[in-house]
Amino acid sequence: DDKTTETKEEGHDAHATTATAVEMPAMPEVPANARVFFANLKDGQTVTSPLKVEMGIEAMSVDTANGILKPASGHHHILVDMDSIKTGEVIKKDSVHIHFGNAQTSAEIVLPPGKHSLTLQFADALHRSYGSKLTSKITVDVKQ
Numbered sequence: 001d002d003k004t005t006e007t008k009e010e011g012h013d014a015h016a017t018t019a020t021a022v023e024m025p026a027m028p029e030v031p032a033n034a035r036v037f038f039a040n041l042k043d044g045q046t047v048t049s050p051l052k053v054e055m056g057i058e059a060m061s062v063d064t065a066n067g068i069l070k071p072a073s074g075h076h077h078i079l080v081d082m083d084s085i086k087t088g089e090v091i092k093k094d095s096v097h098i099h100f101g102n103a104q105t106s107a108e109i110v111l112p113p114g115k116h117s118l119t120l121q122f123a124d125a126l127h128r129s130y131g132s133k134l135t136s137k138i139t140v141d142v143k144q
Contacts, residue, residue, distance in 0.1 A: 034059040043138040050108040065101030079119040087131030
């Protein structure tokens with residue numbers, strides 16, 4: 001009779017572990033040679049607003065933020081006047097965390113005059129950051 005109780009408990013523990021894994025799946029693998037970059041901008045460049053930004057990535061594919069995790073896949077974000085987001089952290093969406101969850105690789109962004117840092121941050125289908133490995137940061141000087 002005790003054996004039956006133990007089996008039920010083991011089964012329950014196994015189920016709890018499975019449920020936890022389903023709630024927060026592991027981050028997709030990132031190829032060693034993967035990198036993100038601004039295709040049309042250089043660090044220190046003088047620009048006008050609105051600014052056209054072309055976002056590039058190597059060794060990974062750009063996909064929509066549809067919640068379906070795929071290996072070596074994700075979407076771009078631009079962080080204005082911010083550093084990269086830690087690996088696994090969900091990137092919020094507001095005026096300084098610009099999301100491109102429809103798999104966009106180019107956009108126009110409006111910036112006020114002055115010096116601004118732009119951090120290109122790649123994230124998985126659940127908006128979780130791939131961290132500093134898939135980050136590129138530049139500074140631009142916006143002229144009126």
